[in-house]
Amino acid sequence: MARVELRNVWKKFGSVEVIKGVDLDIEDGEFIVLVGPSGCGKSTLLNLVAGLETLTSGDIRIGEDVVNDVPPKDRNIAMVFQSYALYPTKSVQENITFGMQTRRIAHDLQERALADVSQLLHIDQLLDRKPGQLSGGQRQRVAMGRALVRNPDVFLFDEPLSNLDAKLRIEMRTEVKKLHLRLGKTIIYVTHDQIEAMTLASRIAVMDNGHIRQFGTPEEIYENPIDLFVAGFMGSPSMNIVRGRVAGNGGTVIEVSDEEGTVQFPLSPKQAEKVADRLGSDIYLGMRPETIAHRGAHGADGGETFVFERKVDVVEPTGPDTMLVFTLGGTEAIARVRPEEKVKPGEFFSFEVNMAKAKLFDAENGNRL
Structure with a gap:
């Protein structure tokens, strides 16, 4: 597990400021949700932590290390995307173990990790299928399994449930919550869904226009919104x-x-x-x-x-x-x-x-x- 610290983080695309001086302290094992309307900067902030975008200024620390110039593969993070990003011609087993194969992990360790993850996510009977033969929820489980076998310090989720129907979203939300309780890993999760944020998070960062408006527990955010934006955005129906x-x-x-x-x-x-x-x-x-x-x-x-x-x-x-x-x-x-x-x-x-x-x-x- 690892702490994640952001200090005065700025990100510009040309002259456009997308992230504006963000400070954030995430404790070991916390489940942090970044929530806000489309275009508020939450996915960009997640990509900065992942190393998929470069900082304009500021510092990002994972554990004891400042990772501003560390490539994504060396940050010991794993990311689950909205689009699943599975290889369509590979089986479930091959999709999950592909990263371990490229890193030349011993075969017996691959087998052990595959067995543990597939049982944890209830996909052990799907290992020989191709992604095209799976439902949306099953594909998302495979994408999560591919991240889990890396045993990272930090998990990053970028709106992983947004492509699922309403019933399946609720089921997968519960699975993600259970997963965090079992693993105790640090998770940073992006969503625009207020209910998802309230039910999953240990703390929520409400973002707007590149700023964090309020950072607190779901109860604090809901019961004591700091301003009209947070009050109107959080809750369904809203305040x-x-x-x-x-x-x-x-x-x-x-x-x-x-x-x-x-x-x-x-x-x-x-x-x-x-x-x-x-x-x-x-x-x-x-x-x-x-x-x-x-x-x-x-x-x-x-x-x-x-x-x-x-x-x-x-x-x-x-x-x-x-x-x-x-x-x-x-x-x-x-x-x-x-x-x-x-x-x-x-x-x-x-x-x-x-x-x-x-x-x-x-x-x-x-x-x-």
Whole structure:
């Protein structure tokens, strides 16, 4: 296993800055997920760690060694790509052992590694097949097996599940999680899927425009987003963010107005203290869909919950929950309620908000207060 450290890492393609002064400390055995929208720089950052791209400036350290000028084959890393990158004319066995053959690993060691990996990934009955005879999930297992036999210090995954259908993605996500628990190896994993990031990671780095906006545990990222970007990006459905105005005696409520009327969201004393000097100023109120639910959903005391009525625009049953789409502050909002709540589009519904879970964001810079 190995620590991975990035210090003031920059990458430019011509005059375009793709990675902008990234610092990152990854501990031995951590499962780190780089997540962000397309074009944010997450795959480029992974390629820099792999040595597939050269640094413009900064340092990358794997274990005790600075690897800026070390070629990929000597970094003791293994990479699993989105495209599988299997040799179509070679069997599963040949695909897995090909790298060991080129490095002239002893035949008995190849056989032992192949047996261990194929049993671990449940592909031991597929060894004589060609990639064209395999399903997408089986091909990804083979690609993972080819990486595993190298016994690297660090595994790098670049959106390995994005080509799979929804059901298979969930199954393979579980397999990747199990694999990490068994091996305890350091993993850096790139995805644009927030659910994948939340379920797999020990810590998440949320990236945007070449920067890391926030680096923390899934719980920290979800419950305490550092700014509006992280709040809006992480979570599915994402956090409801509505623009309001600080009002009340000493800033005790957030007024949210639109053509359906005004709702005054009461703040806790701790929340009110954060906006006491902003009376009359605009502010963003953030509430995740589960924070807005049906009456009695939160089981909290009266000081933490608040009920308001709104007309329901869309009803989206999902099985265990029902999503209610409505308008708040002129923007679309989503509430997560129990499926027993029978409501139709166009009807009014009494929503209960757990204000203890609500977040406040500065209207100018988007930072959480």
